[in-house]
Amino acid sequence: MLRTYLTTSWQLRYPIIGAPMAYVGRGRLAHAVSEAGGLGMIGIGSTESVDFLAREAGIARGANQQRYGIGLHAWAIQQRPELLRAAIEAHPWLISISFGSPAPYVETIHQHGIRLATQINTRADAQEAVQAGVDLIVVQGTEAGGHISGSVSTLPLLQSVLEVVKVPVVAAGGIASPRGVAAALAAGAEGVWVGTALLASAECENTEQARARIVEAQEADTLVTRVFDVAQGLAWPPQYPGRALRNQFTQRWHSQIETLPEAKEARQELAEAVASKNYDLAYIYAGEAVGVVTQQRPAGAVVRDLGEGAEQWLRERSRLLLDPPPGSA
Numbered sequence: 564m565l566r567t568y569l570t571t572s573w574q575l576r577y578p579i580i581g582a583p584m585a586y587v588g589r590g591r592l593a594h595a596v597s598e599a600g601g602l603g604m605i606g607i608g609s610t611e612s613v614d615f616l617a618r619e620a621g622i623a624r625g626a627n628q629q630r631y632g633i634g635l636h637a638w639a640i641q642q643r644p645e646l647l648r649a650a651i652e653a654h655p656w657l658i659s660i661s662f663g664s665p666a667p668y669v670e671t672i673h674q675h676g677i678r679l680a681t682q683i684n685t686r687a688d689a690q691e692a693v694q695a696g697v698d699l700i701v702v703q704g705t706e707a708g709g710h711i712s713g714s715v716s717t718l719p720l721l722q723s724v725l726e727v728v729k730v731p732v733v734a735a736g737g738i739a740s741p742r743g744v745a746a747a748l749a750a751g752a753e754g755v756w757v758g759t760a761l762l763a764s765a766e767c768e769n770t771e772q773a774r775a776r777i778v779e780a781q782e783a784d785t786l787v788t789r790v791f792d793v794a795q796g797l798a799w800p801p802q803y804p805g806r807a808l809r810n811q812f813t814q815r816w817h818s819q820i821e822t823l824p825e826a827k828e829a830r831q832e833l834a835e836a837v838a839s840k841n842y843d844l845a846y847i848y849a850g851e852a853v854g855v856v857t858q859q860r861p862a863g864a865v866v867r868d869l870g871e872g873a874e875q876w877l878r879e880r881s882r883l884l885l886d887p888p889p890g891s892a
C-alpha cells in the first residue's frame with residue numbers, strides 16, 4: 564500500500580485522481596475511477612447545464628455512494644455562477660476550480676464541507692492558492708492534455724512548488740504509466756492527477772474512432788493550440804490554449820488562427836467533422852503521455868495498474884538504487 568496524504572487522510576486505495584475532462588469525462592468515468600480505488604472527477608464545460616451536472620453527479624456517486632469530484636472552470640463560473648451552485652448542491656468530495664483564481668469561492672465551498680483543489684501553472688499561482696485556503700494544489704505542466712496555461716512542464720514546476728508549498732500537492736501532465744506515478748511520488752507529490760491515461764477507456768465518452776486514434780498516437784503527435792476553441796466560438800480566454808492531437812485542421816489553421824473567425828466554411832467543416840467522427844479534422848484533446856497509452860482498457864484496470872505498478876516499481880528501484888548488492892561490504 565502506498566502511503567501518501569491521499570491514501571491516509573482521504574483513504575483512497577491509490578493516490579490517483581482521475582482528472583476532470585469536460586465533454587469526455589463524465590459520471591461513468593468518475594464512478595469507474597473511484598470504484599477502482601482512485602478519486603474520479605467529472606469535468607463540467609462552460610456550455611453545460613445544471614441539470615446535466617446533477618445527473619452526472621448522480622451517476623458518479625452511484626448506488627454505493629462513491630466519492631467523486633467535480634471540476635469547473637473559473638472563467639466559466641464567473642459568467643455562470645449557477646454551475647458552482649449546482650456543484651455545491653451535489654455535495655461531491657472535491658471541487659476543483661481551474662483556469663482562473665479559485666480565491667473568491669474558497670469560503671463558500673468550505674462552508675459546505677467540501678474540499679477545494681486548483682490546477683496551477685506557476686509557483687506564484689501555487690502560493691496564492693495556498694494563501695487563499697485551497698486544500699489541494701494540482702501542479703499542471705504543459706505536457707498535459709486539454710487546456711493549459713503558461714510555459715513550464717510538470718517536473719520543473721513540481722520541484723519548484725514542492726519547495727515552497729506545505730499543503731498537499733499532486734502532479735498533473737505527462738503521467739500515464741507506473742513509472743510516471745512513481746517519479747511524481749518519489750519527488751514528493753502526494754498523488755497524481757491523470758487525464759490522458761484514461762482517454763482510451765470505454766467509460767470515457769470518446770467515440771470508438773477517437774479511442775483508436777489515441778492508441779495509435781505517439782508522444783510527439785500533439786500540439787498546443789486555440790484553433791478548436793476559436794473555430795467553435797467557445798469563450799476560452801486566450802491565455803488558456805489546449806493540447807490536442809495534430810491533424811489536418813491544426814495543420815491548416817494553427818499558423819493563421821487570426822483569420823479563422825472569418826472562415827465560416829472552415830468552422831462549418833469542423834462541425835461536420837465532429838458529427839461524422841472524422842478525426843482528420845475534428846479535435847481530440849490529449850497530452851504528450853498519449854504515446855504511453857497503447858491499448859484500450861477499462862478505467863478501473865488503468866487505475867489499478869498505475870497504483871499497483873507504481874508501488875512495485877518504487878520497491879524495485881529503491882532496492883536497486885539504495886541496497887548494497889550481495890557480496891559488497
Ligand SMILES: Cc1cc2nc3c(=O)[nH]c(=O)nc-3n(C[C@H](O)[C@H](O)[C@H](O)COP(=O)(O)O)c2cc1C
Binds near residue numbers: 706760852
Ligand atoms: C480531454 C481533456 C479534457 C480536459 N478538460 C478539463 C476540464 O474540463 N477541467 C479541468 O480542470 N481540466 C481539464 N483537463 C486537464 C486535466 O485536468 C489535466 O490537467 C490533464 O489531463 C493532466 O495531464 P495528462 O492529460 O497528461 O494526464 C482536460 C484534459 C483532457 C485530456
